[in-house]
Amino acid sequence: MSFRILQLRINCNHLFSPSQLSRSRFSPFQISPFLTLLSAFPTTTIITTSPASIIAPTRFFSAYHKNPEMSDPSPPPLPSHAGKAPGQRQQKTYPKKASGQALQTVKRHSKPNELKLFGSCFCPFVQRVWIALEVKGLNYQYIEVDPYKKPQSLLDINPRGLVPALKHGDWGCYESTVLLDYLEDLGVGTALLPEHPQVKATSRLWVDHVNRNIVPGFYRYLQAQEQQKQVELAEELRIEIAKIVDAADVVGPFFLGPFITFVDVSIAPWLLRLSRVLHPYKGWPLAQPGTRLAAWINALEGSEAVGNTLSDPVLYLENYERESTGYEPGCEGC
Numbered sequence: 001m002s003f004r005i006l007q008l009r010i011n012c013n014h015l016f017s018p019s020q021l022s023r024s025r026f027s028p029f030q031i032s033p034f035l036t037l038l039s040a041f042p043t044t045t046i047i048t049t050s051p052a053s054i055i056a057p058t059r060f061f062s063a064y065h066k067n068p069e070m071s072d073p074s075p076p077p078l079p080s081h082a083g084k085a086p087g088q089r090q091q092k093t094y095p096k097k098a099s100g101q102a103l104q105t106v107k108r109h110s111k112p113n114e115l116k117l118f119g120s121c122f123c124p125f126v127q128r129v130w131i132a133l134e135v136k137g138l139n140y141q142y143i144e145v146d147p148y149k150k151p152q153s154l155l156d157i158n159p160r161g162l163v164p165a166l167k168h169g170d171w172g173c174y175e176s177t178v179l180l181d182y183l184e185d186l187g188v189g190t191a192l193l194p195e196h197p198q199v200k201a202t203s204r205l206w207v208d209h210v211n212r213n214i215v216p217g218f219y220r221y222l223q224a225q226e227q228q229k230q231v232e233l234a235e236e237l238r239i240e241i242a243k244i245v246d247a248a249d250v251v252g253p254f255f256l257g258p259f260i261t262f263v264d265v266s267i268a269p270w271l272l273r274l275s276r277v278l279h280p281y282k283g284w285p286l287a288q289p290g291t292r293l294a295a296w297i298n299a300l301e302g303s304e305a306v307g308n309t310l311s312d313p314v315l316y317l318e319n320y321e322r323e324s325t326g327y328e329p330g331c332e333g334c
């Protein structure tokens with residue numbers, strides 16, 4: 001088996017240009033020692049003509065030894081425009097249509113209802129509110145909007161034109177954490193906050209940690225281009241995630257135990273994007289099986305309410321292409 005390396009990026013800077021690389025063919029044995037060396041750089045990525053289109057060297061190396069086709073452990077291929085110079089790229093567009101399980105949910109909740117969620121299928125802040133609606137089992141109408149075109153219906157609720165926005169009868173409100181509180185205060189459906197005042201306060205404290213540290217840390221790292229900066233930011237994010245994992249119930253698998261609650265809903269969109277976005281774009285290592293973090297992520301992935309808000313992985317990959325190359329953040333707090 002041999003393949004061509006199309007692009008080799010160490011922390012997004014090209015070590016070899018595509019034209020240099022595409023002239024040579026490599027057998028995996030020829031590049032194995034090189035890959036071992038590269039595995040010291042966790043954010044290095046390699047794009048090849050093999051079925052594993054873009055991979056971090058550690059995964060590439062171990063995957064090759066397990067299976068020369070490397071079909072299983074590799075992340076999905078990057079969008080066709082990934083890696084192009086800014087001038088060559090087309091104007092960024094945002095996914096406007098949910099896919100997969102999320103599309104089924106959109107269809108189930110398309111009928112007019114006095115409770116309306118104005119959302120965008122790609123947005124993690126929307127996903128928080130959407131998961132809460134699904135966990136609670138509320139009747140609601142999902143309305144897909146493009147927050148970059150800011151339709152009047154959205155501006156009427158949120159003058160800044162950001163999603164998520166919620167309309168309940170004639171009243172409207174926005175900001176994902178405020179909306180989560182509102183849905184909780186309705187007192188309908190499954191509660192997300194525990195009754196005990198101290199456990200409730202602890203939950204709010206950790207949601208604050210997610211908002212202050214994990215969410216901004218995720219985008220800072222995603223957008224970082226310079227190698228040293230990427231290493232630093234990856235470590236910062238790892239530490240902030242480790243803090244909340246350490247604070248979680250020892251058995252779990254969710255934050256407070258066997259059931260999904262407020263903290264899970266608040267962090268879920270970003271934990272789900274570790275494998276869908278940071279892994280393919282930055283070589284972020286997947287959670288080690290058997291760890292508390294892996295158990296938490298698996299529980300989220302397996303939750304029906306969470307699954308009902310998830311589109312196919314390619315939607316997230318395409319949505320973050322621009323951010324991953326350091327251009328305009330697509331969301332607040334990025």
Ligand SMILES: N[C@@H](CCC(=O)N[C@@H](CS)C(=O)NCC(=O)O)C(=O)O
Binds near residue numbers: 124126163333
């Ligand atoms: N702090 C807000 C952030 C919402 C946000 O940034 N939404 C993005 C989409 S993910 C948006 O509407 N962007 C439109 C824009 O920036 O104009 C929240 O928690 O709801």
